Amino acid sequence: MTTLNNSMTWIETEREFALPEQPFIGQLFIDGKWREASDGGRLSRNSPAFNIQVSDFAKATIADTEEAIVAARTAFDKGNWPTMSGSQRAAVLNKIADLVMAKQRQFALQEVLESGKPISQAMDEIEWAVDLWRYAAVCARSLHGDSFNNLGEDMLALVVREPIGVVSIITPWNFPFLILSQKLPFALAAGCTAVVKPSELTSGTSVMLAEILQQAGIPDGVVNILVGEGHDVGATMTSHKDVDMVTFTGSSAVGKKLTAVAAQSLKKVSLELGGKNPQIIFPDCDWEAAVDAVVFGTFFNGGECCNSGSRILVHQSIAADFEQAVKIRAAAVPFGDPLCKETKVGAMISTEHLQKIQDYLQVAIDQGAEISLGGSSVEHTGLYMQPTIVSKVTPDMQIAREEVFGPVLSILTFTDIEQAIEIANDCLYGLSAGVWSANIDNCLQVARKVKAGTVWVNGWMSGYPELPFGGYKQSGQGRELGRNALDEFTEQKTIQMHIGERTGWWLPREQK
Numbered sequence: 001m002t003t004l005n006n007s008m009t010w011i012e013t014e015r016e017f018a019l020p021e022q023p024f025i026g027q028l029f030i031d032g033k034w035r036e037a038s039d040g041g042r043l044s045r046n047s048p049a050f051n052i053q054v055s056d057f058a059k060a061t062i063a064d065t066e067e068a069i070v071a072a073r074t075a076f077d078k079g080n081w082p083t084m085s086g087s088q089r090a091a092v093l094n095k096i097a098d099l100v101m102a103k104q105r106q107f108a109l110q111e112v113l114e115s116g117k118p119i120s121q122a123m124d125e126i127e128w129a130v131d132l133w134r135y136a137a138v139c140a141r142s143l144h145g146d147s148f149n150n151l152g153e154d155m156l157a158l159v160v161r162e163p164i165g166v167v168s169i170i171t172p173w174n175f176p177f178l179i180l181s182q183k184l185p186f187a188l189a190a191g192c193t194a195v196v197k198p199s200e201l202t203s204g205t206s207v208m209l210a211e212i213l214q215q216a217g218i219p220d221g222v223v224n225i226l227v228g229e230g231h232d233v234g235a236t237m238t239s240h241k242d243v244d245m246v247t248f249t250g251s252s253a254v255g256k257k258l259t260a261v262a263a264q265s266l267k268k269v270s271l272e273l274g275g276k277n278p279q280i281i282f283p284d285c286d287w288e289a290a291v292d293a294v295v296f297g298t299f300f301n302g303g304e305c306c307n308s309g310s311r312i313l314v315h316q317s318i319a320a321d322f323e324q325a326v327k328i329r330a331a332a333v334p335f336g337d338p339l340c341k342e343t344k345v346g347a348m349i350s351t352e353h354l355q356k357i358q359d360y361l362q363v364a365i366d367q368g369a370e371i372s373l374g375g376s377s378v379e380h381t382g383l384y385m386q387p388t389i390v391s392k393v394t395p396d397m398q399i400a401r402e403e404v405f406g407p408v409l410s411i412l413t414f415t416d417i418e419q420a421i422e423i424a425n426d427c428l429y430g431l432s433a434g435v436w437s438a439n440i441d442n443c444l445q446v447a448r449k450v451k452a453g454t455v456w457v458n459g460w461m462s463g464y465p466e467l468p469f470g471g472y473k474q475s476g477q478g479r480e481l482g483r484n485a486l487d488e489f490t491e492q493k494t495i496q497m498h499i500g501e502r503t504g505w506w507l508p509r510e511q512k
């Protein structure tokens with residue numbers, strides 16, 4: 001481990017895994033068969049941490065995408081997956097969970113190589129993802145509708161839930177397998193069929209899953225997995241007439257574009273988008289816990305996280321001391337080689353993204369903020385960025401309002417609770433928020449008034465499959481997970497059953 005000039009903790013200890021000698025080779029998975037792309041095209045991925053080629057995939061064309069959609073349509077309309085019992089579907093989902101868990105190390109390594117995230121975190125993510133498959137299996141068995149026996153003597157009504165049909169699943173690069181697992185098992189549990197397109201930067205684990213799906217007994221055509229780009233493959237998955245629903249996680253900008261395309265055929269769209277999530281820190285907070293949560297919330301996954309607590313609002317009276325404490329802890333965050341077990345912040349996803357983070361910092365400086373820790377990229381084999389703190393930030397600055405998506409914390413201050421809530425809500429996003437105080441009134445007021453899909457009280461970024469997740473405002477549309485996790489992937493059908501003799505509607509009342 002070396003300490004850089006500016007007191008940052010660069011880590012270089014023994015690696016948990018050796019670098020692979022060969023890249024992972026992937027094909028398209030369409031209708032239960034492995035295939036090359038129709039035009040023979042390939043898509044290569046270099047590791048952002050080690051600058052070696054780590055994946056080489058067949059790259060889907062529009063024609064391949066259309067074929068995958070037809071396969072999913074046929075499997076839905078003619079196959080047995082939508083009609084089999086919940087317990088049969090649950091058995092397959094549980095088997096998939098077991099098989100993924102058995103390959104945890106291979107999955108985790110591929111994610112590290114393609115994304116640059118730390119290996120210890122990648123191992124955890126695969127385990128969390130497996131838990132989602134198991135939770136979806138529970139949901140498959142408990143999906144049910146409603147009945148109405150209170151509509152009068154001649155009527156009994158049922159409300160049944162049916163799978164919505166063919167679902168397009170489009171995912172981002174920051175938590176590749178975890179986010180896929182927030183969608184695919186629930187679509188399958190409901191009885192849907194799917195076409196999946198992971199991010200072109202981190203497709204490995206989605207492709208690796210296909211083999212497991214086959215082993216576990218998913219029928220041909222029920223899940224089709226395509227590696228490709230958004231402008232052609234993603235756009236076709238969004239516009240195609242045979243797709244019934246699109247579930248998308250990614251940037252708000254692409255979410256808007258995709259929704260406009262889907263609107264042409266009025267498909268259902270569910271969206272999990274960006275965030276600019278505030279943590280509000282009161283003077284009576286548990287200081288140690290709050291400092292730790294701020295550092296964790298900002299630097300987890302290198303800040304490339306929709307839930308990043310990237311702006312903290314600290315009460316004016318403690319702002320200087322709190323910032324100092326965060327700075328000391330942040331400078332000790334081990335960053336560097338993501339294959340070392342101790343690493344907490346690995347590499348950034350791409351050269352363009354690293355540049356975007358640097359550009360945000362430059363604008364912040366130009367607008368009057370100060371870099372009080374880090375701020376630079378690190379010369380190494382890959383794309384590394386120092387954990388960074390920006391202070392003297394005011395709510396009108398770009399860095400306080402836009403999603404930087406890097407290891408960058410903005411510190412703002414407030415003088416009373418009303419102002420804190422106003423600043424927290426003065427933002428286009430509304431994904432998550434946090435409050436730190438020993439005073440229950442402060443906590444409840446913030447929890448009730450802040451416009452965010454999740455509010456953490458004296459904590460940050462815990463998550464459970466049992467709890468719904470999603471965003472207010474431009475952070476999304478719809479909710480994933482929770483007790484009603486399958487609802488997103490179903491249609492409701494009302495069945496009204498007349499009992500007894502029916503009287504004609506044209507008869508005068510007295511003749512009835």
Ligand code: NAD
Nearest residue numbers: 171172173198199230234235250251254272273274275306
């Ligand atoms: P992105 O929007 O650039 O890409 C996401 C996916 O959309 C990729 O698979 C991409 O190929 C595809 N795509 C691009 N253009 C498309 C188009 N025109 N039609 C259809 N698909 C298209 O996002 P990203 O850079 O991969 O991920 C980072 C973003 O994701 C951040 O904004 C982050 O906040 C967000 N995110 C949100 C959540 C959440 O749960 N709310 C979770 C993780 C990431």
